[in-house]
Amino acid sequence: MTDTATPETVFYLDCDTGIDDALALAYLLGTAGDRLVGIGATSGNVAAAVGAENTLRLLGLAGATVPVALGEHHPRRGSFDGGAPHVHGADGVGGVPLPESDSRLVAESAVELLADLVERFGERLHIIAIAPLTTISRALDVIPDLASRVDGITLMGGAVTVPGNITPHAEANIANDAQAAAHVLAAEWRSATVVPLDVTMRHRFEPRHTAELARDAGALATAVSAMFEAYFDFYEPGLGVRAAPLHDPLAAAIAVGDVVIEQSLRGALAVDTSDSPERGRTTRADTGPSTTTVLEVGGDAAERILRGARTPRLR
Numbered sequence: 001m002t003d004t005a006t007p008e009t010v011f012y013l014d015c016d017t018g019i020d021d022a023l024a025l026a027y028l029l030g031t032a033g034d035r036l037v038g039i040g041a042t043s044g045n046v047a048a049a050v051g052a053e054n055t056l057r058l059l060g061l062a063g064a065t066v067p068v069a070l071g072e073h074h075p076r077r078g079s080f081d082g083g084a085p086h087v088h089g090a091d092g093v094g095g096v097p098l099p100e101s102d103s104r105l106v107a108e109s110a111v112e113l114l115a116d117l118v119e120r121f122g123e124r125l126h127i128i129a130i131a132p133l134t135t136i137s138r139a140l141d142v143i144p145d146l147a148s149r150v151d152g153i154t155l156m157g158g159a160v161t162v163p164g165n166i167t168p169h170a171e172a173n174i175a176n177d178a179q180a181a182a183h184v185l186a187a188e189w190r191s192a193t194v195v196p197l198d199v200t201m202r203h204r205f206e207p208r209h210t211a212e213l214a215r216d217a218g219a220l221a222t223a224v225s226a227m228f229e230a231y232f233d234f235y236e237p238g239l240g241v242r243a244a245p246l247h248d249p250l251a252a253a254i255a256v257g258d259v260v261i262e263q264s265l266r267g268a269l270a271v272d273t274s275d276s277p278e279r280g281r282t283t284r285a286d287t288g289p290s291t292t293t294v295l296e297v298g299g300d301a302a303e304r305i306l307r308g309a310r311t312p313r314l315r
Contacts, residue, residue: 009126009151010035011255012117014071014110015248016044016131017054018088019231022224023205023309024130024248025055029064029220030311031256038117040110042071042131043080044176046092049073050083051131052105054092060101061220068103071110071135075177084172087234094230096223111139118149123190128255129155130248132173137180140187152191156251157181158269158282159197160293167280171197174271175280182271185291192291193261194269195251196282199294203250203301204243207232217310224309249305254294258304263296 011032015021028036041052048071055068074080089095106113114135117125127150129136136153140146147153157173158181164170174181185192205228214225231244253259268288272281284293 008124010037010121010124012038012040012114012125012127014040014042014127014129014131014135015051015055016042016046016048017051017058018045018084018092019094019227020244020246020248021045021051021130022054022058022093022227023246023305024252025058026062026220026224026309027249027305028128028252028256029062031258031308036066037121038113039066039068040071040113040135041068042110042135043073044083044131044173045088046083047073047080050092054098056101056103056105057098058220058223060099060103061223062218065103067106067113069106069108069110069113072138075132075134076137076179076183087231089230094227096226098223110135111142114139115143118143118146122149123151126151126255127153128252129153130173130251132176133157133180133184134177137177137183140183147187147189150190152193153184153189154193154195154251154255155184156195156200156248158194158293160265160269160282160284161295162198162201164280165197167277169272169278170280171282174282178271178273178280181280182273185269185271186288188289192289193254194291194293195254196293199296200247200250201245203246203297205246205302206241206243209302209306213306213310221310246302246305250297250301253301253305253308254297258308259301260298261292261294262298265293265295266290269293
C-alpha cells in the first residue's frame with residue numbers, strides 16, 4: 001500500500017475542533033508544517049463557530065498561521081443538535097483555558113476557502129475531513145468536479161464491521177449528517193480513504209502518552225495533554241482502562257503517510273440516509289466509487305502521533 005501523501009502534497013483540514021481534533025491539529029503542524037494550507041470548521045463536536053475559535057486559539061499557542069474559515073453550521077437536513085459536550089466538554093476542549101488568539105477568521109466561508117485552494121494547488125491538494133461532511137458536501141455542490149481536481153480525501157468516519165459510537169449502527173461523523181456523507185462517498189474522488197471505528201478504536205492514547213506529550217514540549221502540546229483528562233474520563237467506563245481512541249489523529253497520520261495502511265477493504269461504501277434506527281450506518285455496497293476502508297495500520301500509531309505532536313517547531 002502506497003502512502004496517501006507525496007512530499008509535494010498540501011493539506012486542507014475540515015474539523016469540528018474537540019479534543020481529538022486538537023491532537024490531530026498539533027500532529028499536522030508538527031509533521032506537515034507549512035503544507036497545512038487551510039482549515040474549515042464544521043458543526044459536530046461543537047458548533048462551527050466554537051470549533052473555529054478553538055482552532056484559532058490552538059494555532060495561536062503554536063505560533064502558527066493558517067487560514068481558518070467558518071464552515072457549515074446545520075447539516076444538510078435538519079438542525080445542529082448541540083454537539084457532544086458530554087465527551088469534549090461544553091467548550092469542546094475539556095474545559096482547558098486557551099488564550100485568545102491575535103488571528104481572526106478569514107472573511108470567506110470554508111467552501112470559498114476550499115475553492116480558492118483548489119484553484120491554487122489543484123492535484124497537490126489533499127482533503128483531511130475529521131468532522132461531519134456537511135462542508136465538503138456543500139463544496140461538491142459549488143465545485144462539481146472537486147473530486148477529480150484534488151489529490152484525494154481522507155476522512156474519519158463510519159463503522160463497517162464494528163458497532164457505532166452514537167447508535168448501535170452508526171459513527172458520529174456520519175450520523176450527524178448522513179446525507180452529506182452519502183454525497184461525499186458517491187463522488188468520484190481520485191483517491192478516497194475512510195478511517196472508521198474499525199481501526200481507530202484499537203489505537204489509543206493512555207496517560208503515559210499525555211505525560212510524554214506535555215514533557216519538555218510547547219504550549220500547544222501541554223494544552224492538548226490537559227484536554228485528554230476529560231477524554232479519558234468519558235472513555236474509561238466503557239473501555240475499562242484510562243485511555244482514549246485516536247479517531248481524528250489516526251486519520252491525519254494516514255493522510256500524511258506517517259502511518260501506513262496494513263489491512264483494508266476496497267470497494268464502494270453506502271450510507272443509510274433513512275429515518276430508521278440504522279440511519280448513518282455505513283455498509284459495503286455492490287456499486288459506486290471505490291474507496292479504501294482502513295481496518296489496520298502498521299507500527300505503533302500512538303507513538304508516531306505522539307512524536308509528531310511533540311515536534312520542537314511548536315513553541
